Amino acid sequence: MRQSKKTQQSKKYLKWMALASLSAISMTAAAQSSVELFGVLDLGILSESNTSNPALGYLPNPSDKGHLTEMKDGGVTLSYWGIKGGEDLGGGLKANFVLQGNLNAANGTAGGPNSSGSTSLFNQQANVGISGNFGALKAGRVISPIFDAFASTDVRGGTFFGSGLTAVVGLNSATGSFSGASSNASLGALYNDNAIVYSSPVLNGFAASIEVTMGGVAGNSAALRQSAATLTYTSENWKFDGLIYNGNDDGIKAAATPDGTNTNRLVQVGGMYTNGAVSVAAGYFKGSNPSDTGAGMNPALLGGAQTSGNLDMYSVGLGYKVTTALKLTSGYYDLKDQANSGNHAAMFVIGADYALSARTKFYADAASVNNVGSNMNMAPEYGVPVTAGGKGAVSDGITSTAFMLGIRHKF
Numbered sequence: 001m002r003q004s005k006k007t008q009q010s011k012k013y014l015k016w017m018a019l020a021s022l023s024a025i026s027m028t029a030a031a032q033s034s035v036e037l038f039g040v041l042d043l044g045i046l047s048e049s050n051t052s053n054p055a056l057g058y059l060p061n062p063s064d065k066g067h068l069t070e071m072k073d074g075g076v077t078l079s080y081w082g083i084k085g086g087e088d089l090g091g092g093l094k095a096n097f098v099l100q101g102n103l104n105a106a107n108g109t110a111g112g113p114n115s116s117g118s119t120s121l122f123n124q125q126a127n128v129g130i131s132g133n134f135g136a137l138k139a140g141r142v143i144s145p146i147f148d149a150f151a152s153t154d155v156r157g158g159t160f161f162g163s164g165l166t167a168v169v170g171l172n173s174a175t176g177s178f179s180g181a182s183s184n185a186s187l188g189a190l191y192n193d194n195a196i197v198y199s200s201p202v203l204n205g206f207a208a209s210i211e212v213t214m215g216g217v218a219g220n221s222a223a224l225r226q227s228a229a230t231l232t233y234t235s236e237n238w239k240f241d242g243l244i245y246n247g248n249d250d251g252i253k254a255a256a257t258p259d260g261t262n263t264n265r266l267v268q269v270g271g272m273y274t275n276g277a278v279s280v281a282a283g284y285f286k287g288s289n290p291s292d293t294g295a296g297m298n299p300a301l302l303g304g305a306q307t308s309g310n311l312d313m314y315s316v317g318l319g320y321k322v323t324t325a326l327k328l329t330s331g332y333y334d335l336k337d338q339a340n341s342g343n344h345a346a347m348f349v350i351g352a353d354y355a356l357s358a359r360t361k362f363y364a365d366a367a368s369v370n371n372v373g374s375n376m377n378m379a380p381e382y383g384v385p386v387t388a389g390g391k392g393a394v395s396d397g398i399t400s401t402a403f404m405l406g407i408r409h410k411f
Contacts, residue, residue, distance in 0.1 A: 033085065033086070033087045033088070034085050034086055035084075035085035036084050037081070037083055037411075038081070038410075038411065039079070039410070040077060040079055040080055040408065040410050040411075041408070041409050042073065042075055042076050042078065042079050042406065042409075043071065043073055043079065043106060043406055043408075044072055044075045044363070044405055044406020045070075045071060045072070045404065045405055046071075046384065046402065046403070046404045047067070047068070047069045047402065047404070048067070048068050048386070048401070048402040049066075049067050049068075049399075049400050049401050050064060050067075050387040050398055050399070050400040051384060051385070051386055051400070052064065052377075052388070053065055054384070054385060060173060060176070060388045061377070061385075061387075062387060063387065065387075070106075072381065072404065072406075073104045073105045073106050074161075074382065074383070075161045075363055075381075075408070076159045076161075076408050077159070077408075078102050078382075079104065080100055081100070081103055082098060082099050082101065082122070083098075083100075084096070084097065084098045084100075085097055089130075091132075092132045093130060093131070093132040094131050094132065095128070095129075096130065096136070097128045098125045098126070098138075099125065100125040101121050101122040101123050101124055102124060123191070124191055125141055125142060125143060125191075126140050127139060127140030127141060128140060133201065134201070135201045136198070136199045138196075138197050139197075140194075141195065142191070142211070144188065144190060144192050144228060145199065145209035145230050146230055146245055146266070146268075147188075147190055149209075149230035149231075149243045149268070150168075150241060150243065150268050150270055150283065151163075151164060152234075152241050153239050153240065153270030153271055153272045153281055154270070154281060154331065155272065155279050155280075155319040155331055156317060156330075156331045156351070159351075160382040160383075161351070161382070161402075161404050162349030162351065162365055162367040162380045162381075163349070164283065164315055165190075165382065166380060167285075167313060167315065167333035167335065167378060168188060168285065168313075169379070169382060170347070170376070170378025171187060171287050171311055171313050171335055173376070173377040174287075174308055174375045174376055174377070175307055175311070176307030176308070187247075187265070187266040187287040188228075188266040189226065189247075192213050192226060193213065194213050194214045195211055195214075195226075197209060197210070202234075205233050205235050206232070206233050207231075207232050207234075208229070208230065208231050208232075209228075209229070210229050211226075211227065211228040211229070212225070213225060213226040215249070215258065217258050220258065221260075222248055222260030223248060223249055223260045224249050225247075225248045226245070226246070226247045227245070228243065228244065229243065230242070230243040231243075237273055237275060238272070238274075239274075240270070240271045241268070241270050241271075242269045242270075245264075245266040245267075246262050247262070247263065248260050248261060248262055262290050264287075265289070265290050266285065266286070266287050268283065268284065268286070269284055270282065277321040278318075278320055278321075279318070279320075280319075281318075281319075282316050283314070283315040284312075284313070284315075285311075285314075286311070286313075287310075287311040287313075288309055288310055289310070308337045308343070309339060310337070310339040311335065311337055311338065311339075312335070312336050313333065313334065314334045315331060315332065315333045315334070317331040317332070318330050324355075325354055325355045325356075326352065326353070327352070327353045328350070328352050329350070329351045329352075329353070330348075330349065330350045330351070331347075331349050332348050332349075333346070333378070335378060337375060337376070340374070340375065342372065342373050343373030343375055344373060344376065345369065345371045345377075346370050346378075347368070347369040347378055347380060348368050349367035349380065350366055350367075351363060351364065351365035352364050352365075359409060359411070360409045362405075363405075363407075363408065365404045366401075366403050367381075367401065367402050368380075368400070368401045368402075369399065369401075370397055370398070370400075371386065371397070371400075372397045379400070380401075380402040381404065386400040387400065
């Protein structure tokens with residue numbers, strides 16, 4: 001039957017209305033999504049005495065390459081760039097993703113001091129997740145929540161020069177099972193592959209996170225698995241944190257067939273009090289091998305030299321905000337090997353930050369580290385090992401000093 005002209009016009013009108021509606025829906029969806037390019041350039045001049053052979057990484061060794069002066073990436077953090085975004089799903093839910101990788105601002109190359117063997121473009125983060133009133137859930141390669149936890153109660157803020165982070169690297173070095181070739185340290189990884197992380201919302205100042213990584217070993221779901229949990233509290237003047245990390249089949253089991261044995265455990269508690277311009281902080285770290293504390297982490301790795309699976313570390317810090325732009329910080333980190341008497345390391349650091357704007361600042365830092373014994377290699381700058389005892393050589397005490405002056409810009 002032949003349609004009337006009026007009917008044809010009505011259908012044409014409805015067709016255009018439908019197309020307009022679809023266009024409007026598409027434009028609304030696009031408006032609810034976001035993609036952002038972000039990053040940091042952090043570069044300075046580092047001067048450090050008694051440096052060691054970088055090819056030997058963080059393993060304690062007596063190699064002495066002498067005094068080093070260099071252009072160094074990463075005084076506060078390593079330089080990095082990334083892409084992040086999200087989509088509003090409605091009902092308070094949002095989908096999120098982050099892609100983030102190191103770059104060396106000194107020479108423009110990709111990667112960092114703990115990723116020399118990595119060809120990954122996004123070697124820090126590559127994860128996707130969902131967030132809402134319930135908290136946030138993400139999966140992929142992540143920055144471990146244990147770093148954010150202990151850095152929150154460190155006056156130095158977990159910086160890459162002289163802080164709780166470099167002290168934890170020293171703690172891992174003393175186990176004899178961390179070469180520094182990757183970020184997966186025996187006692188608490190900075191970055192984790194194959195991870196699932198849940199972070200709770202903040203409730204009355206409290207927040208918690210749980211992390212589990214998958215080992216991917218057929219026939220044994222516990223093999224090579226890592227897990228961690230953190231709890232933090234923040235009020236007007238106080239910050240507290242606590243964490244526990246467990247790693248299976250690392251260290252002493254590294255050369256054997258993975259069987260899910262819990263060989264690595266890190267426990268930490270810390271607190272910081274701020275009153276006006278003054279901040280005071282203290283913390284305690286315990287690194288151990290729960291399966292056999294007396295055996296150490298990996299005795300074979302250092303050719304029979306002393307290693308340890310029983311380490312205690314204490315930290316204290318003091319900060320003072322001189323003006324809104326100028327902040328002074330200091331920290332003392334003391335590491336003791338409870339399995340090998342006489343092995344000890346101590347680091348003292350002071351620093352100053354001057355903010356030129358919300359995104360740009362200058363910083364100046366100085367540190368002194370003393371390593372005593374055959375398995376201590378605490379270093380002031382992340383990624384620059386120092387001369388220490390190792391491979392059977394016992395040190396009566398080697399002191400390394402370091403200074404760094406740099407600039408940091410966020411975009």
